[in-house]
Amino acid sequence: MTDNDDLPTEELPDVQMGDAEEILLDVIDLISKAPNVPLSSTPRIDRQEVIALLEDAIACLPQEVREARFMLKEKENFLNRSQREADEIIEAARTQAERMVQRTEVVRASEARARQIIDEAEATARRLKSETEDFLDRRLASVEILIDRLMKTIKHGRDRLSITGVQQANEQMTDDAPDMSGEFFDQEADRTRDID
Secondary structure: OOHHHHOOOOOOOOOOOOHHHHHHHHHHHHHHOOOEOOOOOOEOOOHHHHHHHHHHHHHHHHHHHHHHHHHHHHHHHHHHHHHHHHHHHHHHHHHHHHHOOOOHHHHHHHHHHHHHHHHHHHHHHHHHHHHHHHHHHHHHHHHHHHHHHHHHHHHHHHHHHHHHHHHHHHHHHHHHOOOOOOOOOOHHHHHHHHHO
16 A cells, blocks of 8 residues: 555546446446347447446546555554554553552452453453454455456456457448359350240
8 A cells, every 4th residue: 555545636536436336337238228230139339438438437446446445544543543542441440550559458459440440441442453353344345346346347348349349240241241142143044035
């Protein structure tokens, strides 16, 4: 991670998590609902529109990756902050325990209370750390799933575009070929017809 990851960039559009996936789903929808070329099963697709949508999706991906990096950095900051707070609680408990030293009964009671406070503080620190790690792990897993879906959607869209391009080229070659389905030229038959 670099310090530039958390700086706003003015070239990129304002995107939200999942924008790239929505754009790619729009591309798939555009391709699947495209009308067919007359007398053909090949869909007629506006190439410029598809390219523009795919370029928008590509522009969104860096922002979503940047947001994932930001979440990782936030996780580290939160864990460090939680650890500092836990250390402060433990130190405060120890300080309080040292101040409570007086008579024997009071000393015993204060030591027990200090141990209890320290144990509670350590348990709270462990719980906070565990909850934080679980929460951030779930969030990062959802980002990972989202990025995986985006990659699959992009691959699927590219595959469909390449298949459509090959089919159109094959049909164009078939349309340009001379029609050989009729009868072959029979010179004798033509001569006989001319005599009649």
